[in-house]
Amino acid sequence: MACVTPPATHLPHPAWGVRTSGLRKIGLCLAFLWLAPGLLQAQAQPEIVGRIEGDDIAVKGAVGVEVESGRSTTVLGSGSEVTVRSGQARLALIEGGEMGLCAPAHFSLLKSGGAITLALDYGRVHARLERGVSLTIYTPLIVATPIAIGDGPRDATVGLEAAGAMCVRAERGAVRIEQQLTAQSLLVPQTGEVAFAGGQLESLGGIPGACQCEVLTARVAPPPRPKPPELSVPVHASLGRPSKPPGKSEVKEEEATPPAMEEPIYKVIMPPLTFDAAAPAPPPEPDPETMLLVREVRVRPTAVFTGRVAGPPVSPASPAGPAAAHPARRSAAAEDAPKKKAGFFTQVGRFFHRMFSREPCAGVGCGTR
Numbered sequence: 001m002a003c004v005t006p007p008a009t010h011l012p013h014p015a016w017g018v019r020t021s022g023l024r025k026i027g028l029c030l031a032f033l034w035l036a037p038g039l040l041q042a043q044a045q046p047e048i049v050g051r052i053e054g055d056d057i058a059v060k061g062a063v064g065v066e067v068e069s070g071r072s073t074t075v076l077g078s079g080s081e082v083t084v085r086s087g088q089a090r091l092a093l094i095e096g097g098e099m100g101l102c103a104p105a106h107f108s109l110l111k112s113g114g115a116i117t118l119a120l121d122y123g124r125v126h127a128r129l130e131r132g133v134s135l136t137i138y139t140p141l142i143v144a145t146p147i148a149i150g151d152g153p154r155d156a157t158v159g160l161e162a163a164g165a166m167c168v169r170a171e172r173g174a175v176r177i178e179q180q181l182t183a184q185s186l187l188v189p190q191t192g193e194v195a196f197a198g199g200q201l202e203s204l205g206g207i208p209g210a211c212q213c214e215v216l217t218a219r220v221a222p223p224p225r226p227k228p229p230e231l232s233v234p235v236h237a238s239l240g241r242p243s244k245p246p247g248k249s250e251v252k253e254e255e256a257t258p259p260a261m262e263e264p265i266y267k268v269i270m271p272p273l274t275f276d277a278a279a280p281a282p283p284p285e286p287d288p289e290t291m292l293l294v295r296e297v298r299v300r301p302t303a304v305f306t307g308r309v310a311g312p313p314v315s316p317a318s319p320a321g322p323a324a325a326h327p328a329r330r331s332a333a334a335e336d337a338p339k340k341k342a343g344f345f346t347q348v349g350r351f352f353h354r355m356f357s358r359e360p361c362a363g364v365g366c367g368t369r
Helices: 013-044 327-336 344-356
Strands: 047-067 071-093 096-112 115-129 135-137 144-145 152-160 165-172 172-180 185-188 193-197 265-269 292-296
Touching: 047 096, 071 115, 144 152, 144 165, 165 172, 165 185, 185 193
Parallel strands: 115 135
Antiparallel strands: 047 071, 071 096, 096 115, 115 152, 135 144, 144 172, 152 165, 165 193, 172 185, 265 292
16 A cells, blocks of 8 residues: 655755655555554444344354343344245344244345345245334335334235235335336235236236235233242141131021023014015015014912911811810800809799708708708
């Protein structure tokens, strides 16, 4: 490397001029050698696009490799080239959002001023972009640009096969498709999907739902931490029993369980429905007057008593009649009957009767002789 010095000015003395020019030359060379590594490093450091991880991927032009929680991710910069051989891969963008990549896939990344350009050779790319992230997907013939609706997020899938068949699906937001040669454009609305071959937008077709590529969202969350070992302690018998709240009476299980309710059964009786394939017109609908709605219920009384009532014991009848069968009742009736008081003439008659009669006295007012 040669160092060039500026032209010499007017010098008072020839020897002094030669010495001064030599010192300038040496100083400029030392300054250039000291600043050259920093300038070259600043020019060689590419802009970081994001971090990628996957099952089987190959990266060219990676900035570095980071290891976090036992997982290794590759840092991609502007100009990196990625090949997904098998399985899936996930690219987390620095500005926000992520892209899922389904194998086989091959693409390159470019970034300038925050705008990301993805040059897709083949494969499927599922982009989930946040607000403010600019992404453009280039293929050999088509340019696909996800467009946000308002300030909402964007979710789009772009797939390109090696044979030239291409599919575009817009989950959230829209996708603008433009043909690079003819400048023909097409807008895929939200929840829309198109498929075409050879970069010809006129040959739209395909099967809905065929353009799919799921993002590996499960790998975003860190692995769960192992639980610390738990020491088992035998539980005391008193602690294992459920405590009863104070001040509440125990409720029997039968009372706590609500009784089973029997719902009524409805039955519709109507004419049978008929169908005749040879008839030009369908048969008339059945008349509601010919229908009968029957409700089957079972009436239950409000109170139900169970058991039997036994009467008093009856003794066998005696020949003397009912009065002889119950002597106790007859004597009680005789005692309860009121006694009639004898009159004056009756007492006089009884007195003379006792005087002249020889029978012992057995009546009222009987005295000694």
